Amino acid sequence: MIPESFKNDLLNRVDIVDLIERHVRLKKAGANFVACCPFHNEKTPSFTVSPSKQFYHCFGCGAHGNAISFVMEYSGLGYIEAVKDLAESVGMKLPEFERRAGGGAPIAGDEGPDLYDIMKRAADFYREQLKASPAAVEYLKGRGLTGKVAARFGIGYAPPGWQNLQPVFPDYADKALKDCGLVIDGEGGRRYDRFRDRIVFPILNQRGSVIGFGGRVLGEGEPKYLNSPETPLFEKGRELYGLPQARTAIREAGRVVVVEGYMDVVALSQHGIEYAVATLGTATSATHVQKLFRQTDEIVFCFDGDAAGLRAAWHALEVSLPVLADHKAVKFLFLPAEDDPDSYVRARGREAFERLLHEARPLSEFFLAELRGRVDVTTPEGRSRLIHEAKPLLKRVAAPALQLQLLKQVAQASDMTQEDAARLTEIRSAGPARSAYAAPARGPDRGMLALDHRLERELIICILAHPPLAREVPAEIVDDGHPEGRALAALIGFEGIEGLTHAVILEAMRDSEHEALLNRVDGELLERRMEMNVARTEFNAAITALRMRNPNPRIRELEEKDARGRLIGQGLTGQESEEYRQLKAEEAALKQHRMPPSRMV
Numbered sequence: 001m002i003p004e005s006f007k008n009d010l011l012n013r014v015d016i017v018d019l020i021e022r023h024v025r026l027k028k029a030g031a032n033f034v035a036c037c038p039f040h041n042e043k044t045p046s047f048t049v050s051p052s053k054q055f056y057h058c059f060g061c062g063a064h065g066n067a068i069s070f071v072m073e074y075s076g077l078g079y080i081e082a083v084k085d086l087a088e089s090v091g092m093k094l095p096e097f098e099r100r101a102g103g104g105a106p107i108a109g110d111e112g113p114d115l116y117d118i119m120k121r122a123a124d125f126y127r128e129q130l131k132a133s134p135a136a137v138e139y140l141k142g143r144g145l146t147g148k149v150a151a152r153f154g155i156g157y158a159p160p161g162w163q164n165l166q167p168v169f170p171d172y173a174d175k176a177l178k179d180c181g182l183v184i185d186g187e188g189g190r191r192y193d194r195f196r197d198r199i200v201f202p203i204l205n206q207r208g209s210v211i212g213f214g215g216r217v218l219g220e221g222e223p224k225y226l227n228s229p230e231t232p233l234f235e236k237g238r239e240l241y242g243l244p245q246a247r248t249a250i251r252e253a254g255r256v257v258v259v260e261g262y263m264d265v266v267a268l269s270q271h272g273i274e275y276a277v278a279t280l281g282t283a284t285s286a287t288h289v290q291k292l293f294r295q296t297d298e299i300v301f302c303f304d305g306d307a308a309g310l311r312a313a314w315h316a317l318e319v320s321l322p323v324l325a326d327h328k329a330v331k332f333l334f335l336p337a338e339d340d341p342d343s344y345v346r347a348r349g350r351e352a353f354e355r356l357l358h359e360a361r362p363l364s365e366f367f368l369a370e371l372r373g374r375v376d377v378t379t380p381e382g383r384s385r386l387i388h389e390a391k392p393l394l395k396r397v398a399a400p401a402l403q404l405q406l407l408k409q410v411a412q413a414s415d416m417t418q419e420d421a422a423r424l425t426e427i428r429s430a431g432p433a434r435s436a437y438a439a440p441a442r443g444p445d446r447g448m449l450a451l452d453h454r455l456e457r458e459l460i461i462c463i464l465a466h467p468p469l470a471r472e473v474p475a476e477i478v479d480d481g482h483p484e485g486r487a488l489a490a491l492i493g494f495e496g497i498e499g500l501t502h503a504v505i506l507e508a509m510r511d512s513e514h515e516a517l518l519n520r521v522d523g524e525l526l527e528r529r530m531e532m533n534v535a536r537t538e539f540n541a542a543i544t545a546l547r548m549r550n551p552n553p554r555i556r557e558l559e560e561k562d563a564r565g566r567l568i569g570q571g572l573t574g575q576e577s578e579e580y581r582q583l584k585a586e587e588a589a590l591k592q593h594r595m596p597p598s599r600m601v
């Protein structure tokens, strides 16, 4: 939606040290700056800002990103708002752009109306209306809510009728009202309120500003739930209902519960469980999980025990795999089919619900049970299929210890040794960590292939230290069968970008499967303080080592062509013979641990 070139210009113009210094006191430490992390509680600084690479990284909580990420996380802004904010701070103007829906709603600039202010006025109006509506108050009381909790969540009421917002906004035709999602332009241009005769739940961003509403009908009626549409303020896949209110309780409890509806969050809070948040009518996203892991080490997903709940839980598991770290935990709680958290806690109270939380199933258990349920493990075919189904999932697990644990379980369930399971799923097998350059004495061997993807990782570090190196990675050494290989492939894909910098790379990788990997690699990069010349040397060494490990496929191709050709009486062309000779010489040089002769292509 926002042109890449604009974002890249912006990232090249902003200074992340300036930006962060406005909010956090930074101290110079060598080439970098450090501070106590603004995203988690700590006494000794583990938050580091790199001025040369324009990113921040917290060794404590894993907060990580470029200038845009910082504005989003620190100020709790949505992506577009953060870009806009940042752009304004350096005097750049966000170009007008089309919204996904094609509605053409440009961001309100300084000259335009303040969308936050409009939302606040609407929220105030709805809250007033609640007081004036006995039916709505009765409804909330009937659900066991006190005035105190209603106030905590700013709950309001949109009365029946079509244009109740008219007196609040005398210019009811104002385009900004539509941009906020408060009104709908019906057929014939007749405009009316989106929320009518509904309890409304304001959705806040991390700064506490209203960015959207959720509306629930009082009695029966369809749709039961109605949310604000996506607007410049509100991006559903990023937001969690109740997070600003829950933040303190999450920290104290050491965990967060993720439920499906705002009524669940409110009801749990009413019963003293204040560490619950809800996704907003969208599936759990990796962004949600990352956001929550910033706050705590344990996430309990709470779903209904029906088929839809299981599906939603499995999706949450899938998006969690790449962002999990070994010191973080994801658990799953399935309620009895007839219950949701709201009805459960109302009927049985806080202790009963917390007992359920303690018994929530660890991710590993849910993972295996679900996979076993898909196959017939009493047959060899079923057990093979189990491996087949587990493979893509295991490969996405970023946490090494967890990956091994899951592998072990899968091996047991499929009646195989862990080594066989590792080989079949292409997961590195357990064993002492080996040095990246532990080159085999006599050419490539199997053991080398089982190594973790340390060399690819090393190349990624080098490229992050010095992005122009991305242009020099030979495509044939990239194997996209594992996360490091895929990240490397993605990095090479950026070679065409003008002014490729570290911050631009992070931007391009935002919300991709590579984010968690880049986060860890950046941590390592900071610890190693890799200078340009060091990056260059390490880069060459890693390329050489990779070439040794993965012999050039072109050699095999030429050999096959030669063998085929002989059968019909024509071998390689002169040019191909020469290429083959060159490649073999190169390979021989590699085997002697020398740098390859420059290729004559």
Ligand SMILES: [Zn+2]
Residues within 6 Å of the ligand: 037, 038, 039, 040, 047, 058, 059, 060, 061, 062, 063
């Ligand atoms: Zn931190």
